[in-house]
Amino acid sequence: MAVYTSTSLKAELNERGWRLTPQRETILQIFQNLPEGNHLSAEDLYNLLQGQGQPISLSTIYRTLKLMARMGILRELELAEGHKHYEINQPAPHHHHHLICVRCNKTIEFKNDSILKTGTKTAQKEGYHLLDCQMIIHAICPTCQRSLLPI
Amino acid sequence: MAVYTSTSLKAELNERGWRLTPQRETILQIFQNLPEGNHLSAEDLYNLLQGQGQPISLSTIYRTLKLMARMGILRELELAEGHKHYEINQPAPHHHHHLICVRCNKTIEFKNDSILKTGTKTAQKEGYHLLDCQMIIHAICPTCQRSLLPI
DNA sequence: TACTTATTGAGAATAATCCTTATTAAGGGA
DNA sequence: TCCCTTAATAAGGATTATTCTCAATAAGTA
Numbered sequence: 001m002a003v004y005t006s007t008s009l010k011a012e013l014n015e016r017g018w019r020l021t022p023q024r025e026t027i028l029q030i031f032q033n034l035p036e037g038n039h040l041s042a043e044d045l046y047n048l049l050q051g052q053g054q055p056i057s058l059s060t061i062y063r064t065l066k067l068m069a070r071m072g073i074l075r076e077l078e079l080a081e082g083h084k085h086y087e088i089n090q091p092a093p094h095h096h097h098h099l100i101c102v103r104c105n106k107t108i109e110f111k112n113d114s115i116l117k118t119g120t121k122t123a124q125k126e127g128y129h130l131l132d133c134q135m136i137i138h139a140i141c142p143t144c145q146r147s148l149l150p151i
Numbered sequence: 152m153a154v155y156t157s158t159s160l161k162a163e164l165n166e167r168g169w170r171l172t173p174q175r176e177t178i179l180q181i182f183q184n185l186p187e188g189n190h191l192s193a194e195d196l197y198n199l200l201q202g203q204g205q206p207i208s209l210s211t212i213y214r215t216l217k218l219m220a221r222m223g224i225l226r227e228l229e230l231a232e233g234h235k236h237y238e239i240n241q242p243a244p245h246h247h248h249h250l251i252c253v254r255c256n257k258t259i260e261f262k263n264d265s266i267l268k269t270g271t272k273t274a275q276k277e278g279y280h281l282l283d284c285q286m287i288i289h290a291i292c293p294t295c296q297r298s299l300l301p302i
Numbered sequence: 303t304a305c306t307t308a309t310t311g312a313g314a315a316t317a318a319t320c321c322t323t324a325t326t327a328a329g330g331g332a
Numbered sequence: 333t334c335c336c337t338t339a340a341t342a343a344g345g346a347t348t349a350t351t352c353t354c355a356a357t358a359a360g361t362a
Contacts, residue, residue, distance in 0.1 A: 019338095057342045059320080060340080063340085126293075129296055134287055135286045175309095209311090210352085211311070213350060233320095235349090235350095
């Protein structure tokens, strides 16, 4: 859950025999400049880059998102929409969690520092190296509770 | 997060104009009899039922799993294997969470009552009706930390 | 018992993600 | 600085989980 720059990303990649490419640098920057609370799907990112005139292929996007999630740079979010979303992985006080309505997918972010502490302690106890820790609350929002629509 | 019997499931379904079918009853029983900590994917369940000589179509399985998750009977787990897993949703002291190795998918369950409390409080504060609350820790297990295999 | 309509089963359709392959280019060493 | 090795990219095809469609069936209710 470190804060990455192009330089530190390059260092960490090279250490493992991997390479820093313009594509990886671009994608890191996109996520770093995303306003807090925003997150992108693979296709969102693809379209965003197309619009910016610096297209990157979908294959590369998928590979890079997975790579960065496994390095702990990005968080992989499952927000009940049938595809994954990604956001930069930051420590407290930016670290947050999600409350999701399973009917309309409305999502609220909330912060609670004790969650990350619990996650850190649990991973440590088992000898795991922590990448990310998230609490997901599945619920029904006030509007959908009132609605008579099925499920 | 209530404990369901065929009777209470029927009552809750009928209340909404829905029906209790033998398929739904069977699937509920399968999950209720699953040893604690076990979870099934849609295909696991399909194969299990085939093996028991009481086959249920894949369509029905997918529909039922989603229905029961949205009723709060089942928990939908995203355990990093590319498809969802389901388990019965139980209150404390059975309620638990998952620590997952993103490389080998090894998963450890852990309990921590304060997590469910936090989830309950957060949902309540926003007026949401809680269905499930889970903490997911993505990490690298000791074995994979030692291995030199990529990502 | 009959009627309405929710539910099932079967297979087709969809959508997200991954894989394959030729081509390109990053990083390390001479 | 220039090579050389090989990781990474782009493009499109392949895969796989999940959803949809529709005719047939059966649960719940009057």
